[in-house]
Amino acid sequence: MGYLQGFAVTLRKLLKGTETGRVVTTQYPDEKRPKPERFHGRHVLNRYEDGMEKCIGCELCAGVCPARCIYVRGADNPPDDPVSPGERFGYVYEINYLRCIHCDLCVEACPTEAITESKLFEFSFTNRSDAIYTKDELVVGDDGRPQKLPWEDWKPGDDEHTSAWVRATSPSGRADYEGQVAWSGELGYGIRSPERGQSEDDSVEADLDDDHSQHHHDDHDHPHDDHGGHH
Known part of the structure; x- marks a missing residue:
């Protein structure tokens, strides 16, 4: 098929769609399709409700990354001014978005829910150095929201329902944990609500099982501390 024949096919589809009202092409950036809740986008480094990282x-995130786009170096916490509640903190943290494939394995590997992925997936780099995000750019601000850099196109909701909270709803895929909170609070959000069932019927069943889930949780008696991670 030649170039002109290809354009003719496109033109016929466009005219037909205009007549039937079923045009599938969206006018970017004025028209954008809503992003699904499990969308994998730009990462953020989260903080606890008291502001600590x-x-x-x-x-572990760097070790599990198949694209080798993450570089991390830890350091001992200063005794007089600790950065994180543990003995060590992330002194250096970099992500190269020229390599990242947004597989979310770093989120799965993180033991403290420090790294999650937002829905932002619209970058416009003018040079290679901008594509290498440093810790200063990845750590959320004092309001708990991601920092919005000049080359990013953030839309309302892009920082909500990040991948960590979806995946932590049912650890290791065990349905027994569906609907149970098993993560620590986050600056700007507090304790995020767990994801419900995958369909409307599942949501109804989950509501009916709330009493059983609460009883199951009490039997195991997992108290939340101030800086707890996954149970």
Whole structure:
């Protein structure tokens, strides 16, 4: 098929869609499709409700990354002014978005829920150095919200329902934990609500099982401390 024939196919589809009202092409950036709750986008480094950083510099995210786009170096916390509640904190944290494939394995590996992925996936870098995000750019602000850099196109809701909270709803895929909170509070959000069932029927069933879930939780007696991670 030649170039002109290809354009003719496109033109016919466009005219037909205009007549039937079923045009599938959106006018970017004025028209944007809503992003799903499990969308994987730009990372953020979270903080506890008291402002301390969740990252402990364990480097597990860097070790599990298949694209080798994460570089982390930990350091001992200053006794007089600790950065995180543990013995160590993330002194250096970098993500190279020219390599990142947004697989979310770093989020899965993090033991303290420090790193999560937002829905932002619209970058416009003018040079390679801007694509390498440093800790100063990744750590959330004092309001708990991601920092909005000049080359990013943030939309309302892009910082909500981040991947960590979705995946932590049912640890290791066990349905027994569905609907139970199993993570620590987050600056700007507090304790996020767990994701419900995958369909309307599942949500109804989950509501009916609330009493059973609460009883199951009490039997195991997992108290939350101020800086707890996954149970």
